[in-house]
Amino acid sequence: MGLAVDARELRRRTVRRFLDDLGSDGTSQRDSIDVTIKHLYSPDLKSGWGIHVVQELKLLAKKEDRVGLDVPINELVDLGMQREIAAESVYKERCIAVDDAPSWAKYMSVSGTPDDEFDIVTLQYTEEGLLTVDENREGREAAFGDDIAIESLATQFKREIYVVQAHGSDGMVDKENCVFFLPHHPRDQICDPPFFLFMKGTGWCGAGADHYEPLIALPVPCISPEKAAVVL
Template sequence: MGKLICDSTTSSPVIPWKDPTAAPPSIDTIAAVDLSEEMLGATTTTWDDVSGLEDQQKRHLQRLHAKGVLWKHPGNKILNQCQEDDSTSPAAVVFRLSHGGDVEADGNCLFTASQKAMGLTEINAKDLRRRTVRRFLEDLGSESGVQRENIDAAIKHMYVPDLRSGWGIHVVQEVKFLAKKTDRESLDSAIEELVNLGMQRELGAESIYKDRCIGVENGENWAKYMSISGSPDDEYDIITLQYTEEGLLSVDENREGHAAAFGDDIAIESLATEFKREIYVVQAHGSDAMVDEDNCVFFLPHRPRSEICGPPFFLFMKGTGWCGAGGDHYEPLIAHSSSVVSHSHEKVALVL
């Protein structure tokens, strides 16, 4: 599962990337490339066979697959930081996007999908999660005080929101806490004491968890949270309190310890920074979003905090509603690439 945020100081803007050192290419002068089926080596799923898509989404995605999307390399100043000679690198690349297959909806899908999208064989999803958290902490340590405050505020807004507001957008809001696995017995005993005093168990659990557990409300605690993969060797369990405008709705105590931290925009940006590559989340909306076919698929760019040293990779998300925030699921996209061939009458479907 994954979380995309629509209003965060740390999230990447929903705008196409443009090279600041050069004029943008004209759609009329961009050539299509020969991306015939014989050139596609990876095993992929055709868009007709991907579940959960409406016809308008399939038509738009099939067009992206048939014509491809164009990505331009960053300026030479950036590339020269990464490699000694970029003279052999093409000026632009066309990517033909295919669905890379389903991944398990176990909370680790951002990292599993990224592993497949990058074609990594020596690194598993758990390794990617660890590297993402480590990268975030290293970058956090170099931030100024003001920027750290902004990061903390964005994290708190996502995971420990102010329950006095936000009800015009969300019917249910969640508050995340971290309970040490070794503290489970003492937490249960404290909850039982309140129950014996006549308190309802959910209200007692809410009180104890809020008092004794760690709220995901700053960068350091976000790193503890994002390290949780739902495995027995996790240090913490995730506790989720759900609220409606009327008050406490439910307490998910996650007693089996299987809940994993969903990947969010902060994690995607840290993952992009770790690999020095842009990550595009390709989001497809259906009729629930009340959008027309031309606008039912869009690209959300997440850029490294420093240099860009390689081509982007792509993830797929079936959005829900107009925003797509919340528990959505990441799936891999396989990007088959080819350099731009000049003097063709064909055009790409999109310029990133």
Template structure:
């Protein structure tokens, strides 16, 4: 993670990557003008200093250098907000669909999951274990640790839609015998549902778009504090979608053979900093990066889980020496 701006500061991040030969698409052939743009003054929920800092992404531009092929000339990119997308849990895929025109958010979900399954199937055991450890920490965390960062931790479970009535009947059976309903529900959900703690369960989870008609599973969320169970979101209407995570972004970076940067803007709670969080494909890079915008609230982005598209225009007018950021 690189902190690239605190007010007027500019830093450079470089990273050594493998050097495969790539088929490069010239920036002048990259079409982004079909995506309607929005002035930062029109984007809600931003402080004045955030707007000024974000405006520099367009006014001064950012400098991007191909991380694999140094024969490709550096490119100055101007970034501008690409408009809102629905806050329905599909925002990552909706935002990328607006930038890539790849057939819809649900299709991008499917492509991310398919790419994940393909890559995991080819991975060495050590790499598989590393990926599945990340999944477990995200969705089935150890409730005996981790409280120094978050005051609330969540466990995600998957209930098969066709089993919901059986699960409800089991919960009611124990509740009618004097067991507190939340305790009965916690026990039954853990016994009858799939924990999201490995590759296959992540694929099932990330396939969920919040569609009662298309999804095979419903997401059940158990929330805990240090004192124990806080609440259960039983998702009765089946409309909860799996929020796109860093694993999904990396899968789509591999799918598109392009870097995907999450641009996270913080306000006065965090010194008005902007971060560029890179997700690089493991193989060749054949085009300019894609950019997503996330408003940060505090250092953990609490309450900021919403992606919006950022449009990147290549510029031959802006000076590479005077850009706001160097990636």
């Protein structure tokens, strides 16, 4: 976008814009945002298994509390409890669940650096129960930008942001090379050309990727209104 800012500053702007917009929303819209965030990061483990084999719960542990969290975990282990079951119990009781707008703001601020206030802890489940606990003890995990964050960026920079999501044979679609354009519009006026992000759907769930790649879009001279197109 031609900005002289680093990734952490971009995160701060994104979260600040989200909170500013949240403050101007009505109660019903704020409730809707909370429901969406809870669905993404604290899903109901009794449902959703027809789509994903693994579901995740995201929790936030304060960096300054990490040593203190080990004490009750080790006590439970000494009593004979399996380490991951003990960690699940303690983290769910003492950490912050990402299930509403304020906790989302804390979560999306995490950049995976020592300067973060929180570490991300991830509990992974299958339909049979707990699969694993990613304790992220070195604090390197960063929050992955979601649709809410991209909309906040679009509003912040007054540009439409399109996610170009491409799926192949492992993307749970019927045809090869399916492409979806997912638009994210600013809440107010548009002042600059759109920005495109490429996300390749790979892996067993076909649900996306672990990064975005910017694309440069060049308009093609229109031969006729019916054949107007954009080449990526």
